[in-house]
Amino acid sequence: MTDSRWEAVIGLEVHAQLATRSKMFCSCPTDYLGAPPNTNVCEVCLGLPGVLPVINRRAVELTVRTALALGCRIARHTRFDRKNYFYPDLPKGYQISQYELPIGREGRLEVNGRTVRITRVHLEEDTGKLLHAGDALETAGESLVDLNRAGVPLMEIVSEPDLTGADEARDYAVTLREILRAIGASEADMEKGQLRAEANVSVRPRGSTELGVKTELKNINSFRFLQRAVEHEIRRQIRLLESGGVVVQETRGWSEAEQRTFSQRTKEYAQDYRYFPEPDLPPLELDPAWVERLRASLPELPPARRRRLVEQYGLPEFDAGQLTLDAATADLFEATVAAGAPPKQVANWIIGSRPSLAPEHLAELIRLVVEGTINREQGLQVLEEAQASGRPPGELVRERGLTQVSDEAALAGVIERVLAENPRAVADVRAGRQQAIGALLGQVRQATGGRANMKLATEMLRRRLGS
Amino acid sequence: MERHLAVIEREEPRIGAFLRVTEDLARSQAAEADRRLASGEGVTPLTGIPLAIKDVICVAGVETTAGSRILSGFRPPYDATVIARLREAGAVFLGMTNCDEFAMGSSTENSGYHPTRNPHDPSRVPGGSSGGSAAAVASGEAVYALGTDTGGSIRQPAALCGVVGMKPTYGRVSRYGLIAFASSLDQIGPFATGVRDAALVLQAVSGPDPRDATSADRPVDVLSELEAGVEGLRLGVPREYFQVEGMEPGVKATVERALLVLERAGAELVEVSLPHTDYGLAAYYIIAPAECSSNLARFDSVRYGLRVEGENLLETYLRTRRQGFGPEVRRRIMLGTYALSAGYYDAYYLRAQKVRTLIARDFEQAFLHCDAIVSATSPVVAFPLGAKLADPLAMYLNDVLTLGGNLAGLPGVSVPCGTSEGLPVGLQVLAPQWRDATALRVARAYEVARD
8 A cells, every 4th residue: 555654464365276177075077167057966065964075186186286386384194174154055064174284384475576474275165156136145035056066176275464465465366376277276267266365454553563453355256356355445444544443353345346345244253163073084194205296296386487587588577477477388488499599589479479389480480580581570471371281480481482572782673663653752751751751661561562671671761861 | 575564564553663664665676686586696695685774874765864854855866885785785675764863862762753662562662773773673574674873872772672783893884875973983783683694784784985985995804703602712891881870780680691601602701991981971972962063064954854934044944953853953963062162172072082082092901901892782671661751861871881882983792691670681792993703703602602
C-alpha cells in the first residue's frame, strides 16, 4: 500500500488439484468437468455406509515433489486425520486431511527476490459442489449437490504472513503456479478451479510487530481478482481503523462486479473440527531413499532458470520471465541457441507465440534473417511454411527464390525508377515532410516483390534525397 | 436349505433372530450351488451351506440397516468383500440378522426394530451386539453366521447362546462393506456350532483386500494347527480376569472346570497378569464412541436412508438424527464428540490411546510366558430382557473380559464350556496377533477333550 502509516500483513492458503488420473481414495477419474452431475462417483466417494479409503500413491508422490520444490522438510512419518464438520457437499461428514503431521513443512518461495516462508504442504480430498437456488445455503429454497468433484486429490500450501502487498500476493500465487506446472504436480488452471487462493489479510501501524485482526478472503478465481481483492481489503481495513472502527474477524468474498469485498461469515466462535487420526488408513511412512530419488528427479524450477537465462545468455529480465512461463518455451529457447542462433534474436522470435519448429530449423531461419539473406517479413512467411510442411527453412528460401535484394546496384536502379515516377512525394520529402519517405519505400518494396533489403533501401533512399 | 427356511419359519416367532429373510436369494443361490455340486466345478467347503449375515455387512441389493431406523430402506449397490468372497465360494444367504443399532450394545435390545431372544430361554437376551447371528446358529436356523466384534460383540453372544464365535486378529478380515462403528476395533468373524466350522468360514473370508488399507497381507493359515491339541502348550490364566466386578460365581466355577479339562489334555496352566485391565473399559468407552461420532456423521438424510424434513437444513439434520438414532447411539455420539472436542482431546482421547498402548503391552508381556490366554468370555450368563436397559454402565461391564482383545487387536475365540444356572457359559481363548490358528487350536482341543 502507498499509505505510509500502515503496512499490510498477508498470508496465502493455496489449494491445488493434483494432476492424478484417479481420485484421492478411490478409482474414479479426476476429469469430472463437463460430466453430468453425480455421474463421476462410486460408493467410496459417495461416502456410502461401509466403504473405506485407499491412498492414491501418485497423489502422495506429487505432494512430496511439491514440498521438495518449495524447499520443505519432508516428514518421515506422516498420516491422515479426519476433519469433522457437517455440510451437504461433504458426503462422509468429515474430510480426510492432514493435521498434525503434514507431508512438508518449513519451506520457502522466492517472489521477486524476497523470500516468503511456507508453513506447510499437506494432502487432502476435495468436497463436492453445491448449487443454490438463492444466495447461500442458509437462505436458499433448494440446494443441489453434485459430488463429481468429491474426493479429488487436493494439496494445500500455506504461507507464513510474509507478504506485504496485493501485487506481491499475486506474484506469489503466479510463481507458485509456475512451479506446480514445471514439476507436473498440477495443471493449476484457476478458471477450472484447479488452483484456489484464500488470502488472510490484516493491517497494522507501520513498524509494529503485533498482528492486526485478519479477515479471510475467499472465492477468488483469477490472479487479477486476487490482486484486486487484497488491494481493496487493505484499503477497507485502513479506512475502518482510521475512522475509529475495528476490523471484525470474518470470511469475506470478492465481488468482481462491484469491485469490493463483502462479508460472508463472521467467525464469532472458532469451528471445532475435532481432528483425530484417520483409523481407516495406516500411518504413512515416507522412505527417505524414495524422497531423495524424487528430489533428484526435479527439473530446474522457473525462478532458478530465469536467473540462469539472464546470467548465461545476457537476456533482459523481461525476456527471461516470458521464456520461463512454461518449460517447453524455455527448452525451445535454449535448444535454438545451442543450434547456433544469437540469444536475443531467438528470444524475440519465441516470445509471444512459440513457433512449433525444430530448434535446428528455427536457428537456421533466424540466421537467414540475421545474416540478411531474407528480411523479417520473408522470415515470418518462411516460418509459416516451415511449420506447415516441416521442411528446413533454407530449402524453402532457395526453392521460392526468396532471397532478399541486398545488391546496391540493383536496388539503386529500382530507387531511381521510383523517384522518377513519384515526383510529388520526392518534393514532399525535400520540403521536410519525412512521412512521405514511407510512401516511397512502399513503392520500392512493391517493385521488388517484397524482396528488398528494407534496411539497406531506407539508408540508400535517405542518402539519395539528402534527408 | 429348504430345511433351514422351515426352521426359520418355525423359530422366528419365538426368537426373532432375523430382520430380513432373503428366501428368493437363498433359493437361487441354492440352485446355483446344486449346479456346482453336480458339475464338480467351483465346489468349496461352503458351497450350498446356508448362513445368516449380521445386518451391518453390506449385501448388494439387500436392505442393510445396521439395525437402525436411520438406514431403513437402504439397499447397498455393492457387496462387502466378505460377502463377495462367500458368493464366490457358493454360499447361500438366508438373510440379515438382528443386532444392537450400529453394533452398540451387549444384548441386541438396542435394535431399532425388535429385540432378539435367547434360544435357551426366550425370556433372556442372546447377548450382543451380534445377538441375531448367535441366536440363528444356536436355534439351528443357520449353519453358520457372520458377526462383527468391536468390544466383544461376537464372543459375548456366542457365550450367552452356547455357540462358537471368533473375532480374528484386526486386519485378518477385510472391513470393506462393514458399516463402521469403531474403525480401529471392528472385525468381522464367524459363528458356528463347532470350532472346525468356524475355522473353515474364517479361512474362506480372510486375506488381504486392496479395498481395505488396514487389511494385512499375511498368509492365511487358520486351519494349520486345528487338530494339534494342547499337549505342551502353556495357557496363561490372567488373575485380573477372574476378579472382575460382577463375575458370577457359577460362571467362574464353570470356567475353572474347563481349565482343568485343558490341563488334563496336556496343557500347562500358568498364572499371568494383565495389570491395566481395570482401565480397559474406560479407554474403550472413549475410543469407540470417538470413532463412532465421526463414522455416523454421514447419516445426514441427504443421500440415503431416513429423511425427516425440517424448516431448514439444520432442522432436517437434527430431526432425522433424533428420530433415526436410538438412545444408546445418541449417547455414544455425544460421548465421542465430547472426547474429541478442543480442550478435552488430550485429557480423553489421547489418554485413552495411551492406555490402549499399555494394554497391548500387557498382552505382549503375558505372551512371553504363554501361548494363549484363557478366561471366561462374559462374567455373567444370559440375563433377562430389560434387566440392564436402565443402567448403561452395568451393560458396559459385559464387555470387560473381551474388549482388551479388541484394544490390542488380538484373535479371540469363545467356545461353549458348560452351563451355570442352566444357561451356557463361554470359555475365551486369546492368542497373540496373527496367531488365529493357535486360538482355534486351543478351542478345538477343549472341544475334543470336553466331548
